[in-house]
Amino acid sequence: MMRLNTASARSEAGILATNKVLKNTYLLLSMTLLFSAAMAAVAMTLDLPHPGLIITMVGYFGLLFLTTRFSNSVLGLVFVFALTGFMGMTLGPILNMYVHAFSNGHELILTALGGTGVIFLGLSGYALTTRKDFSFMAGFLMVGVLVAFFAGLAAILFSVPALSLAVSAMFVLLMSGMILYQTSEIIHGGETNYILATVSLYVSIYNLFTSLLQLLGVFGGND
Template sequence: MNRSIEIFSHSSSRLSTYKVLRNTYLLLSITVAFSATVATVSSLCQLPFLGAIPTLIGFYTLLFLVNYLSDKKSGILATFALTGFMGYAIAPLISIMLAVNSSSIILALSGTAMVFFCCSIYSLKTNRNLSFLSSVLISGSIALLICTISNMILNMSALSMTISIMFIIFSSVAIIWEINNIIFGGEKNYIRATVSLYVSIYNIFSSFLGIFGGIKK
């Protein structure tokens, strides 16, 4: 009897994990497409640039709203608001790349897709619990913050390139950790998981744009 209950509980847990993964990938694909559409339309229409401070304020405000509403259906609308806003925020950079070298956008998209695919496959295939990566991400975020502040002062192209590479590595680890966290039951909310993966994808794409754009200059 106890064995039957244990098997049933394990099956229910696997089913719940599969549901979170499925909903996460579905919502992620839709929001990425929506964000890309907003970015394309904003770029073609040459809408005004927000600036760094308004972008940060808007991002963290909407991120707080998503987390606050993540257990409600309205959390999905907040997710679209966040991803649409970030699509609008990156539009000026895309406009610059289109004017300077449009191939850098294709390279950035291809690189981002490849990184996400590889990280997803690794996360889904490994049987290890990678929860220890959370401490790696904390250390990495501190290192990135220090490097970013330093580059604001020094404004060195080599340092900018290094920061872009660091962001790609950091975001790749974040993707692996997040998917692994879903698989092992640490994350059961697909809205929070979607936003976490979206932010990582966004950072990888913008970093690739910086790298390929810098190389072509």
């Protein structure tokens, strides 16, 4: 009887811990998305130029390293906002480019934003309600992201539009899978740090949005 009570108490404690991680993750994710959007709006208003691939990569990986390094302290929160704010600043010039390059640029941005929201909420809701374990996707997603990342670099360096389009399509699928996987990890206790969980979901949402925007620009943009 005592063993049953102990097991029940542990199970209840695990559920409470998971719910706390979920709550903190979605709260912090909402705040970082709003902050990132605000930074993008500032960059658009000031018409800031894009910092370029090298500065973007150095800034992203540097801040990501610092966020991971201090994820168990208050400094982790500081670096989360630094990272998402920086990514918002790099997004602003991209959005300005769509606004100026296409007569329906604003519509493309809103459509990509709406599509991103629907995909994220739908997949997260599915993972939360079904509570399925998607940990089996880890290896496939890791390999897929690496392949897509290097293919994307090749598309930029060698100016291959068709490859760039294929990479965007790959990222839409991969980031959708990442959202399922990351949400599942939180639910099943694979990720217990809400700062790291927030960063993972933010990066997936960011890449999903930019990939959808690129696809919409190609197939639905009006010059």
